[in-house]
Amino acid sequence: MPSALGEYFQDDDGSLPEIELRFAQPALLVAALEYLFGLPGAYDASRDTACVWNLIHDREEPYRSPQDARRxxxxxxxxxxxxxxxxxxDGCVLPDLGVFVSGEELILDYRMGPQWGESEIVALLRLLARLRKRGAQVAVPWWGESGERAFADAIAGIDAGRSAAN
Structure with missing residues (x-):
């Protein structure tokens, strides 16, 4: 497990740590959401029971697709x-990720625990690096100041093509 990041994934303390992805334009956010749900094997596990709240008509309606982020x-x-x-x-199945969609950001949340091994953490970092290339500003304020530094170093390693395992 990447030693600098292990503490942010190892022990399930009941919390759902968050990774913030901010976008300058709604179209970039929608494209990122489509990218996430378009990854190999990916599916929306909340799809069958999920609804969204229509603010204009003040009513619940079925979730349609990642395009709802535009709305x-x-x-x-x-x-x-x-x-x-x-x-x-890259062939590694990620543990479940929650995806909160707001007007200018996606917030990914995850359950800490043994499902996060070294390969899963590295795969998540690769995914986040790819989302940065798609216009996301990525931050992990939930991790605190030292966590933000460790995260920035790990992402820089991924961006430079190195393994995050050092």
């Missing part, structure tokens, strides 16, 4: 949460 950005829908399951990055 959040326009103010038509309230922010919503999805559950991304079985997404693969």
């Amino acid at each position: 959040v950005a326009s103010g038509e829908l309230a922010a919503f949460h999805r559950l991304l399951r079985a997404a693969q990055v």
Whole structure:
């Protein structure tokens, strides 16, 4: 396990740590959401029971697709949460990721625990590096100042093509 990041993934303390992905334009956010749910093996585990809140008509309606993020950005829908399951990055299946969609950001949350080995953490870092290339500003404020530094170093290693395992 990447030693500098292990403490942010190892022990399930019941919390759901968050990774923030901010976008300058709604179209970039929508494209990132489509990218996430378009990863090999990925599916929306909340799809069958999920609804969104239409702010204009003041009513619940079925979730349609990642394109609903456009409707959040326009103010038509309230922010919503999805559950991304079985997404693969370079052949590694990621543990479940929650995806909260607001007008200008996606917030990924995850359950800490033994499902996060070295390969899963590295795959997540690769995914985040790819999302940065798609316009995301990535931050982990939940991790605190030292966690932000460790995260920035790990992402820089991924961006430079090195393994995050050092």
